[in-house]
Amino acid sequence: MSKTSLPPPENLPMRLTRDTVSEGFKKRVAELSGQNPDSCYQCGNCSSGCPLACEMNILPSRMMRLVQLGQEETVLESGTIWICASCFQCTVRCPRGIDIQSVMDALRQIALDLGTDHFGPDQVTPEQAATVPQPGLVSLYRKLST
Ligand code: SF4
Ligand code: SF4
Incomplete structure (x- = not known):
């Protein structure tokens, strides 16, 4: 499987300005997934157990943080949502009970609705x-x- 073209996570820009924060994004993700992104406290358990993390340019835990911060463009442009194999490993490892796989599903749905992939x-x-x-x-x- 080929790596995606975006830079590695530590080099991704995170600009929290009126122009980069999508107000409705987190709410839409919550509606579609039935999960509360704000429950995530960034422990990293999901990323450490993800069998495809080595292929992702943004790890699952960082995806959750980006969703919390309304970083719609960065999230939807990430190859991570398409590399995720829906294996549920992250979901069973999350100490906060977040069904992260459903969050990934929601992100894919939003991307598809936008006709991006x-x-x-x-x-x-x-x-x-x-x-x-x-x-x-x-x-x-x-x-x-x-
Ligand atoms: S469901 Fe996706 S993000 Fe979660 S562990 Fe599996 S491949 Fe990784
Ligand atoms: S395992 Fe759960 S609480 Fe920990 S970083 Fe992942 S989503 Fe957040």
Whole structure:
């Protein structure tokens, strides 16, 4: 799996200005996920247990912080939401009982609603069609398509 093009998390800008903070973003994430992002106290348990953290340019715990701070653009541009495999490891590890996987689902839904990412059969190369298991392709369609 290839790394995403955004810089590593420590280099990501975090500018908390009127222009960069999306007022309704956290509320929308909370509505779609049924979770309260403000419950996160940044312990890092989710990130330390995520099997795909090494491929993410923003770790799950940092994603939660960015959601708290209304950093919609940074969150939705991150490859993390598409790399997340919905394995629920973060969810079972969270001491605050936050279903982080549902937060990732909500973020994907918001991105899809904005038309920022789609995946269809025409994007599957002949090599991928020959080597990727069919259930894997179906999962991709369901995860990345509206
Ligand atoms: S659900 Fe996603 S973010 Fe959570 S541990 Fe699994 S891959 Fe990582
Ligand atoms: S495990 Fe829960 S409380 Fe800890 S950083 Fe992740 S979301 Fe926040």
